[in-house]
Amino acid sequence: MFIDKAAVILTAGRGGGGCISFRREKFVPYGGPDGGNGGKGGNIYFEGDPRKNTLLDLSYKNKVKAPDGLKGKPSNKTGRSGTDVILKVPLGTIIFKDGVLFADLKTADERVLIVKGGRGGRGNASFKTENHTAPRIAEKGEAGESAQINLELRLIADVGFVGFPNAGKSTLLSKISAAKPKIADYPFTTLVPNLGIVNFKGRDFAAADIPGIIEGAHKGKGLGLEFLRHIRRNKVLLLIIDASGSDGKDPYKNYRILNTELKKYSKFLLEKNMLVVLNKSDLPDSKKHIAAFKKKLRTKKIIEISAVTGAGIDKMLSEIVKMLDKPTKIYPEEEIEITPVKHYVYEPEFKVKKDRGVFVVSGKKVENLTEMTNFAEEDALRRYQNILKKMGLELELEKMGVKAGDLVRIKNFEFTFEK
Secondary structure: OOOOEEEEEEEOOOOOOOOOOEOOEOOEOOOOEOOOOOOOOOOEEEEEOOOOOOOHHHHOOOEEEOOOOOOOEOOOEOOOOOOOEEEEEOOOEEEEEOOEEEEEEOOOOOEEEEEOOOOOOOOHHHHOOOOOOOOOOOOOOOOOOEEEEEEEEOOOOOEEEEEOOOOOHHHHHHHHEOOOOOOOOOOOOOOOOEEEEEEEOOEEEEEEEOOOOOOOHHHOOOOHHHHHHHHOOOOEEEEEEEOOOOOOOOHHHHHHHHHHHHHHHOOOHHHOEEEEEEEOOOOOOHHHHHHHHHHHOOOOOEEEOOOOOOOOHHHHHHHHHHHHOOOOOOOOOOOOOOOOOOOOOOOOOOEEEEEOOEEEEEOHHHHHHHHOOOOOOHHHHHHHHHHHHHHOHHHHHHHOOOOOOOEEEEOOEEEEOOO
16 A cells, blocks of 8 residues: 555653662672663664655554663663664655654665654762762653654656556556556556566666646646655656547647646656657557657657557667666755754743743753652752752742742642742
């Protein structure tokens, strides 16, 4: 089943909690704290896989979560890190992270980190100082990143077959490759793109049969708008025309309509290497239509073939190979360049606003500190209060008029303010 769009929520693993432990051995005085750190949470990656040609696997998964890191252990042992998750997608997959273009996977085994696992919490051995030799402090693990991911597949094929329904595109693909698309004598037999590998005199190239385009496809009529994007990356376009006129339309008129739809969808498509293929040349009325077609169109390379009998196919393949060897101009709509740009923006360590009588504190440092603090331990609570005081949070709250007994909210935690 061909699926070229998918949406999934990815959540990286949470880091493991730190350990509170003290070394106690019979003949070892002053053993001291030896609680190890928690393991790192698992990351989630996307990787390009040339063996895949659909996003079907991910269409069944609404959410994917990486394993969490394990808790630290005594004897300064760090907990095991969560296993990374690698999601394999077809080449040509474009990744949007939280609505923003993030990556474009075009090469085999290309891997990109999407969400990063949280760091493990520190054990009490990390908090030992000269003045505090027996701390009972251990951090919780940091939460992993989470993101809404939208995927869009644009098939990477050397040659794209474009034409009206029943022009013989699927028959031609089945003739020149091992692909077995559905073939019948009614319009829109092909509902999804089909991909085949063609070998001609030792030269291999990929060919894609795009579902039939009708007049108005650029506005969403028929299946054109849904699948026209798959030909954006083709090096060569084959405009396949029914030369027999069996659909009651003049072949040259069909050619003009096809060109108009491609131009209205994207002005760059008509600038690609293009070959006009007049199919069904073996049918009775084809000769007169072909002669009239060639008189009206003298500027394009035209090949006569019969996908059923095989006539003219070798000549067509030879022309395709010549076109593939020509330099190919890259157009903006085909290649999506991801250029990482570093933005250095100064932001205060925290912000405070009053909402319905509650003082809401926000800021990454404050939120992470709150999430990773174990409030059940008195030492950890004291450390937490000291850090916030040194950051100036208490002073800022007083400036905003906080009073004893007022609620202060930091992310999902609520506290009662006391001087």
